[in-house]
Amino acid sequence: IGDNMDENMETLKENFRSQNKSCFILGASGETGKVLLQELLERNIFSKITLIGRRQLTFEGKEYENLVQEVVDFEKLDDFAAAFKDHDVGYCCLGTTRAKSGVDGFIRVDHDYVLKSAELAKAGGCTQFHLESSRGADKKSSFLYLKVKGQVEAAIEALGFDRLAIYRPGVLLVDRKESRPGEWLARKFFGAISAVGSSSLSIPIQAVAKAMVSNTLLQPEQKTEILENKDMAKLGNTKANQ
Numbered sequence: 001i002g003d004n005m006d007e008n009m010e011t012l013k014e015n016f017r018s019q020n021k022s023c024f025i026l027g028a029s030g031e032t033g034k035v036l037l038q039e040l041l042e043r044n045i046f047s048k049i050t051l052i053g054r055r056q057l058t059f060e061g062k063e064y065e066n067l068v069q070e071v072v073d074f075e076k077l078d079d080f081a082a083a084f085k086d087h088d089v090g091y092c093c094l095g096t097t098r099a100k101s102g103v104d105g106f107i108r109v110d111h112d113y114v115l116k117s118a119e120l121a122k123a124g125g126c127t128q129f130h131l132e133s134s135r136g137a138d139k140k141s142s143f144l145y146l147k148v149k150g151q152v153e154a155a156i157e158a159l160g161f162d163r164l165a166i167y168r169p170g171v172l173l174v175d176r177k178e179s180r181p182g183e184w185l186a187r188k189f190f191g192a193i194s195a196v197g198s199s200s201l202s203i204p205i206q207a208v209a210k211a212m213v214s215n216t217l218l219q220p221e222q223k224t225e226i227l228e229n230k231d232m233a234k235l236g237n238t239k240a241n242q
Helices: 003-017 031-043 074-084 098-123 144-157 181-196 205-217 229-235
Strands: 022-026 048-053 068-071 089-092 128-132 163-168 171-173 202-204 224-228
Touching: 003 205, 022 031, 022 098, 031 048, 031 205, 048 074, 074 098, 089 098, 098 128, 098 144, 128 144, 128 205, 144 163, 163 205, 171 205, 202 205, 202 229, 205 229, 224 229
Parallel strands: 022 048, 022 089, 048 068, 089 128, 128 163, 163 224, 171 202
Antiparallel strands: none
8 A cells, every 4th residue: 555545544534533523432342442442542533432331441541531431231222322322433343252141142242232232323323334243254154153243234234324334354363361272372373374464364453443443534435345354454554544
């Protein structure tokens, strides 16, 4: 990606910033959500950032002072419709695992909570929605995880946002301290591969977050776009991100 793209990014950033838009993040306490929040604060493209979650998060540092936090009960989201009102852009990094929450819990979080949040956001005036999904997501998959991810993608697309961006990262490379040994080995292995070149199987979490923010500034032709690892790696590499 040449300097031209970087200059364009700077211009896009200025234009976007001047529009005084607001956004919300779902799942700001998770791996991607945390990095996404830092990225948004650093690039300062929104006049207001709201975190929507089941508990109040504590942050240290001046840059977090102006964050708005809305605490909601995901089991009764309709009661919290106001939290989803008046945002231009929504970012959803919400998710759990079958290992952590069991089958029912996984479906409830990754499908029901995500879809309901998107519905409320759309009803509240949100026009642009960014969804973190997974590589291989497919509503016809025989794997529960990929099937649920594919189903929620399709259901959100049917809501008809002016713009929907779906991100499908592979294995997320994170420096996580409490990582389980198996995960740690997988990350080391994929990390070694992706150090050699960008891998279709794995991607650093920073690249996903950077891509989500850079992509917010772009105006694609189609209403729905799906970004795979290579698309995110490309978007996550522009100088405007530094």
